[in-house]
Amino acid sequence: MATCWVPGAEGSGFGLDNLPYGVFSRATTEPRVGVRIGEYVLDLAAALREPEFAQSSLNAFLAAGSTAWRSTRAKVGGMLGSEAGRRHAEEYLVPLTEARLHLPFEVADFVDFYCSEDHASNVGRMFRPDQEPLKPNWRHLPVGYHGRSGTVVLSGGDIVRPHGQRKAPDAELPSFGPSERLDFEAELGFVVGTPSRFGSSVTTADFAEHVFGVVLVNDWSARDIQAWEYVPLGPFLGKSFATSISPWVVPLDALAAARVPGPVQEPEPLPYLQRVADWGLDLRMEVRVNDTVLSRPPYSRMYWTGDQMLAHLTSNGSPLRTGDLFASGTVSGMDRAERGSLLELSWAGTDPVTLADGSERTFLADGDTVTIGASAPGAGGSQVSLGAVTGTVRPVA
Incomplete structure (x- = not known):
């Protein structure tokens, strides 16, 4: 491998095998x-x-x-x-x-998926304890929803606590006000370069011809607003107020050494979703609130991989546009220390986490700064850094 002459580049995570x-x-x-x-x-x-x-x-x-x-x-x-x-x-x-x-690119459309079996199972156990954790469709297709591209923002900015309509379990009627259950979601985002024709679909084999690279994503979520509004059509204002992305787009080619097989899928997906290459990614993520590392979610456990997300996204003939962003959904693992949201870490607010200063959190407080970082193995034992996506919660003025 060539040696980089730039001072400090080698071993920094931003060497010749990265180039974001x-x-x-x-x-x-x-x-x-x-x-x-x-x-x-x-x-x-x-x-x-x-x-x-x-x-x-x-x-x-x-x-x-x-x-x-x-x-x-x-x-x-x-x-x-x-x-x-x-x-x-x-x-x-x-x-x-x-x-x-x-902001590194003009975001055309934004789609958010729900591709972690561990995350989806945790949510199912929390809110449907007497039912199967996963809905019947979950292992047949990557579930997702369309977000709002105009609220995708650059890492480092303030995130104003959103207002919305929410209803407490013991209240007769809903009320309107600032979210009391503001959360983060640690995700990976895929950035589309090459568009596709209206009415056509993109196969899993063509993933790398259309997707240029990846960014880190924090899909901020107002859980109380989301819980009241999502029936029957799914996430809306509880999600669309802000989504932060990291400033550096890491090319897919920089992640060659991080590619791993995705998890075994049972039942076997329909033909249009079947994998023809390994697009699981061995990413080591870390979530920090203020000075405390709360979790290290393992992206390699994601049930649906990026090529399958893209194939499903376009399977109805919806065209890709340059600048489209689609995200993986919350990355979580089997253990508490691997959960990628406070919803899971605090088990819907029933089991607080303790920060380094001794304070407790079930959901985010004003002034909290959330930092999501990630790295991946590179060529010859090196590390490829994806940088970080950060944001600080501010109250409504």
Whole structure:
């Protein structure tokens, strides 16, 4: 493997085997596309002088397709991994401390799935204790819902506690006010580059031709609003107020060493959902509230994999658009220390978690900062970092 000449890049999680894309600006420049390497950003608009990088989003580059993605990755890797490349590219490195990060792509549509068997089973046990945890359809298709793309926001911002209608179990009528059960959900998001035709579907085999890469997602959830509104049509205002994503889009090619077989599926999925390649991912996630690590959800246990999500998403002929984002749903594991939401960690508010300062939480308090990070194995024993997605809860002004 080539050696990177950028100081501190090797061993940082943002070395040559990662090269994630984002959008940044400086005090003297407009937003443009860059690639993170260590604690620097390579200004692609200046280094490559191609028009799709002198843009305020990745969308033009995403739309260029997989051949362009791989060609650019090879060029950037060559510049950052050779002395000849150093002579050309070094002047275009920007320290992260001088870069302001922006939402990396214009979100076209947003779909959120429900693909963790452990999470879905936990929710079933909490709210339907006398029934089977999973609904009859769950093992036949990846359940999902359409979200609101206009409330997908960049990591690091404030999340204003939403107002909504909710009804306490012992109340005769609903009331309206700020959510009292605000939650996080640790998820992985898939970013679509190449669109598809209206009326056509995308097969599991074509996953990597349409999906460029991944981001970390926190699908903030107002559980009390959600519980009252979701019957009979599903999540709505309890979900659509904010969804945070990480600033760096990690290409699928950077996750080659992290690919693993998905879990055995019984019953066997219908033909359009059958896997032809391994798109399970060995991601090591970590959820932190303030200074306390609450859980480490294992993404490799996700029952439905990204290729199956994409195939189901388009199976009715719904077209893909450049900038579409679809998320995995909450990532959870078998043990309490692997649960990806406070709903599960506190078992619907009945079993509080204790933070490092001694305070307890069943759901999020104003001022709480949630950080979701993840890493994956890279080539030759290295680590590929997905960075982090953060957000701080603020009260309504």
